[in-house]
Amino acid sequence: MSNNLGLTVKPVTTTPREEEARVAKWIDSPEYREKNFARQALVINPAHTCQPLGAELAAHGFEGTLPFVHGSQGCASYYRSTLNRHFREPAPAVSDSMTEDGAVFGGQNNLHEGLENALALYKPKMMAIFTSCMPEIIGDDLTAFLKNARAKGHVPKDFPLPFANTPSFNGSHVTGYDAMVLAILQTLTEGKKVEGRCTGKLNLLPGFDANTGDYREYKRILEAFDIPYTILADISESFDSPNDGTYRLYPGGTPLAEAADSINGKATISVGPYATSKTFAFVKESYAGKHVSLPLPMGVAKTDAFLLKLAELFEKPVPDVLKAERGRAIDAMTDAQQYMHGKKFAVYGDPDQLLGYVSFLLEMGATPWHVVCSKGSKKLDKELQALLESSPYGKGAQVWMNRDLWHLRSLLMTDPVDALIGDTHGKFAARDAKIPLFRFGFPIFDRVNKHRYPLVGYQGVINMVTEICNKLIDLRDETCEDRFFEMMR
Numbered sequence: 001m002s003n004n005l006g007l008t009v010k011p012v013t014t015t016p017r018e019e020e021a022r023v024a025k026w027i028d029s030p031e032y033r034e035k036n037f038a039r040q041a042l043v044i045n046p047a048h049t050c051q052p053l054g055a056e057l058a059a060h061g062f063e064g065t066l067p068f069v070h071g072s073q074g075c076a077s078y079y080r081s082t083l084n085r086h087f088r089e090p091a092p093a094v095s096d097s098m099t100e101d102g103a104v105f106g107g108q109n110n111l112h113e114g115l116e117n118a119l120a121l122y123k124p125k126m127m128a129i130f131t132s133c134m135p136e137i138i139g140d141d142l143t144a145f146l147k148n149a150r151a152k153g154h155v156p157k158d159f160p161l162p163f164a165n166t167p168s169f170n171g172s173h174v175t176g177y178d179a180m181v182l183a184i185l186q187t188l189t190e191g192k193k194v195e196g197r198c199t200g201k202l203n204l205l206p207g208f209d210a211n212t213g214d215y216r217e218y219k220r221i222l223e224a225f226d227i228p229y230t231i232l233a234d235i236s237e238s239f240d241s242p243n244d245g246t247y248r249l250y251p252g253g254t255p256l257a258e259a260a261d262s263i264n265g266k267a268t269i270s271v272g273p274y275a276t277s278k279t280f281a282f283v284k285e286s287y288a289g290k291h292v293s294l295p296l297p298m299g300v301a302k303t304d305a306f307l308l309k310l311a312e313l314f315e316k317p318v319p320d321v322l323k324a325e326r327g328r329a330i331d332a333m334t335d336a337q338q339y340m341h342g343k344k345f346a347v348y349g350d351p352d353q354l355l356g357y358v359s360f361l362l363e364m365g366a367t368p369w370h371v372v373c374s375k376g377s378k379k380l381d382k383e384l385q386a387l388l389e390s391s392p393y394g395k396g397a398q399v400w401m402n403r404d405l406w407h408l409r410s411l412l413m414t415d416p417v418d419a420l421i422g423d424t425h426g427k428f429a430a431r432d433a434k435i436p437l438f439r440f441g442f443p444i445f446d447r448v449n450k451h452r453y454p455l456v457g458y459q460g461v462i463n464m465v466t467e468i469c470n471k472l473i474d475l476r477d478e479t480c481e482d483r484f485f486e487m488m489r
Contacts, residue, residue: 028432033410037403044406045425047348047374049443051166051176053079054208055130056093058180061233063253064125065184066118067093070111070142071132075168086210086443087239087451092249094118098134107135108145115161116154122249125256127155129163130180136167160256162187172375173442174275174350177208181233182279188256189263189286198288201228202313203265205279207272207296207352210442210451212240217454224319225310230258230265240452265289267313271296271306271456274351274380297456298356298464299363300329306457322458329458333364336469341365343472344417348372348408348426349441351380356455357421357440358384360464362391369397370411376401405429419472436471440464 026032052069056079059067069076076095083091096114098107111129118127129142142163150157164179204218215236222229237252262268267290270280284291290313297306304326307318343366347357351373358368371384381401388394400407405425412420412433420430423441430437444450454460477485 027410028413030414033414036407036410043374043404045428046404047372047408047422047425048172048174048350049082050168050173051171051179052130052132052168053082054173054175054177055128055164055166055180056080056091057083057173057208057210057235058177058184058233059093059128059130060091060238061181061231061235061253062126062128062184062259063255064250065253065256066122066124066127066250068114068118068127068129069093069095069132070107070114070129070140070163071095071098071134073097075132075134082443083210083239085445087212088448089239089241090247091239092122094122103134103138106138107140108148111140111142111145112149112152112154115149119155119159124250126160126162126184128180128184129161130166130176131164132166133168136165136169160187174208174375178276178278181205181276182282185232185259185262185279186282188260192260193263193286193288197264198266199228199230199261199264201230201262201265202310203262203268203283203287204229204231205268205270205272205276205283206231207270207275208350208442209272209275209296210235210239211455212236213452213454214456214460217457217459221307221322221457222310224321225314225316227310227314227316230254230262232259232262263287267292269294269306269309269313272352295359296352296356298353298460299359300326300333300458300461301363302356302359303457303461325458329461332462332465336465337365339469339472340465343367343419344369346370346372346408346412346417346420348374348405348420348422351376353441354380355383355387358387358394360461362387362393364465365393367393367395367397369417370408370415371397371399372403372405372408372411373399373401374404409433419468436475438464438468438471 056067059065073095076093080091080093096110098110102110146161149155162183164183166176166179212235215231215234232254234254241248241251263286265287268283268287270276270293273293280293292309294306294309295302297303307322311318345361345366345368347354347368354371354373358371361368373380381399384399388397409429409432412429419435420426420437421440423443424439424445426437439447439450440455453463455464
């Protein structure tokens with residue numbers, strides 16, 4: 001077949017509708033599931049993003065800090081837009097816009113020009129530099145590049161320029177977050193440790209948590225205890241500042257002076273152990289005071305552990321207001337348990353959040369039937385297995401480590417559950433399986449204000465119970481024949 005120009009035109013091949021229907025039915029079958037789980041080289045819809053995105057979130061958590069991407073402009077736009085869509089807030093960051101020239105000759109000129117321009121235009125107090133794939137593949141030496149930048153006068157010699165190598169082709173947003181927080185603390189605390197000095201403060205490492213409501217909840221709990229604190233890093237204002245008609249390029253963030261003095265703190269607690277493992281190792285080696293790693297305080301038991309540790313470290317009783325909150329959380333669970341009891345859930349997300357979801361569901365008498373993590377470890381696997389085995393409601397549940405959301409879809413279609421917990425990207429599998437998706441985690445693009453109410457602490461328990469149970473009630477009410485459903489007993 002040829003056109004008027006004498007060029008051969010390849011005919012368009014259409015797939016018959018019968019074949020489409022056959023394949024659509026086949027991908028829901030146990031046979032396809034077996035083939036799906038046998039794949040090794042291909043990842044389809046992973047439940048994680050890349051390292052530089054986590055690094056940018058960490059950078060936004062410090063006062064006057066400009067995230068600086070050493071790499072291509074397109075990569076920087078992806079990180080910014082993902083944060084922007086999740087929070088529905090600006091995510092200001094810059095890039096030195098490496099192109100083909102940089103890929104051949106290295107990115108030092110881009111970096112030097114970018115640093116000088118960014119400093120002049122945006123007047124940050126600190127620039128946190130992290131890499132995308134291109135400079136990592138060609139082997140750019142950031143240590144040498146930054147030393148040369150200071151020597152040539154592109155930036156002042158005393159201007160803080162923490163940097164982290166965050167290649168997108170390994171790790172995840174969690175490891176990138178960890179690398180950037182570590183670099184920032186190493187830079188700011190250098191030479192700041194004073195023998196015998198104690199700030200009396202708690203340093204809190206929340207880990208990769210894109211829920212501004214959680215940060216506010218931590219602050220409220222610590223203020224109820226009357227414990228002075230420094231959150232490393234604090235995004236509560238960076239991505240949840242008031243709309244008062246004034247644009248602020250750097251709203252909120254942990255003050256740099258406080259972050260520098262955190263090395264002299266009374267105690268440091270990490271509540272995101274999988275998201276701050278390298279940072280916490282540095283803290284144990286370098287920081288004064290006591291160092292404690294706890295699981296994310298989701299659910300009653302893990303919140304209890306967090307509050308009791310605070311009471312122990314600062315020799316203060318648990319405040320009555322928090323004891324009362326615990327009682328209200330237990331009451332809320334008791335009032336609503338019949339709607340979740342015995343239900344099967346599939347959950348997916350980051351390691352720290354997964355442990356929280358599983359704990360909460362077991363406390364409600366629900367079963368986390370499928371637990372999926374696309375970037376996990378043997379340690380996480382063992383911890384999740386132990387958690388499931390600690391409760392009769394964990395019987396029969398399975399942990400699926402280093403699996404993606406296409407694997408999850410096969411699980412939902414061949415071994416069904418009642419509901420799904422995770423971020424926005426699970427909506428396709430949930431729709432196919434005809435089950436509700438409870439949007440907890442990151443990113444959430446298709447709902448509003450989800451990042452504003454806490455999932456940690458006793459208030460987080462109440463929030464999760466309320467959202468999950470009311471949705472399950474809604475579904476029943478919308479489909480049952482009893483027009484007086486739940487109105488008359």
